[in-house]
Amino acid sequence: MELPKILKIYNQVNQFGITNGMHYEVKRPGVIHYYWKVQSDHLSSPGVAHGGAVAGFMDAILGVSALSVSAERNELVATVEFKIQYIRPIFLNDELEGIGEVEYRGNRIILASAVIHNQKGEKVAMGTGTFNAYPASKSAVSEYMD
Numbered sequence: 001m002e003l004p005k006i007l008k009i010y011n012q013v014n015q016f017g018i019t020n021g022m023h024y025e026v027k028r029p030g031v032i033h034y035y036w037k038v039q040s041d042h043l044s045s046p047g048v049a050h051g052g053a054v055a056g057f058m059d060a061i062l063g064v065s066a067l068s069v070s071a072e073r074n075e076l077v078a079t080v081e082f083k084i085q086y087i088r089p090i091f092l093n094d095e096l097e098g099i100g101e102v103e104y105r106g107n108r109i110i111l112a113s114a115v116i117h118n119q120k121g122e123k124v125a126m127g128t129g130t131f132n133a134y135p136a137s138k139s140a141v142s143e144y145m146d
Contacts, residue, residue, distance in 0.1 A: 001026055004071035009141055010064075017060060020053075024061075030069045030102035034061045038094045049090040054125060057098060058084045058114060062129035065100030066110040070133040076141060077110060082129030088122055095119040108133050 003011075003026060017023070020042070024034040036057050044050035059082055066077040090096065100114040110133055116125040 001028065006071040006074065006076065006136055006141065007064075007067065010067065013141070016056065020056070022057065022060060024064050026064075026068045029072060030065060030105070032061070032064050032068055032100045034064060034098040034100065036096045036098070038090055038092055038096065040092060043092060047092045049092075049094070051086060054086065054090055054116070055084050057096065058082065058116065058125060058127040059129070061098035061100040061114040061116070062112045062127060063131065065102050065112040065114065066129070066131040066133070069102050069105050069110065070131075073133070074136050075133040076136050076139050077131040077133050080109075080130040080132050082127055084125055084127040086125050088118075088124045090118065090124050094124075096124070103128075 022036045024032050026032050038049045042049050042053040059079055062082055070077050096116050096118055098114050098116040100112055102110055102112050104111040110131040113128045115123055118124050
């Protein structure tokens, strides 16, 4: 699938994802798979991932799900709120896959849900989020649009 220009730009400017070794695939607009391997920088105690690092991954999954549909209208998204439920501990070197899906797309509001599994196929977290879609022209991203 050919990515919309906004998603290509996002891949270049998303320092959070780049720094943390995260990458994603858009399966179709509104459905994405996001990948992350937990490193020592992501730990809160010996061998266990920090909840905030996992929350950042969840926000990324939900946000790119929303972005994958807003990009079709040349729009970006901003997180309004999100909720995460931690189900199992996440450990050093776990290879996580987050699957995000848009549940609703209105004129400005997008609702998404996501689930994160570890390399054993165990569900480790779930979440939902609300996003505000806005024109890319109202962002610094517009500098990259030419």
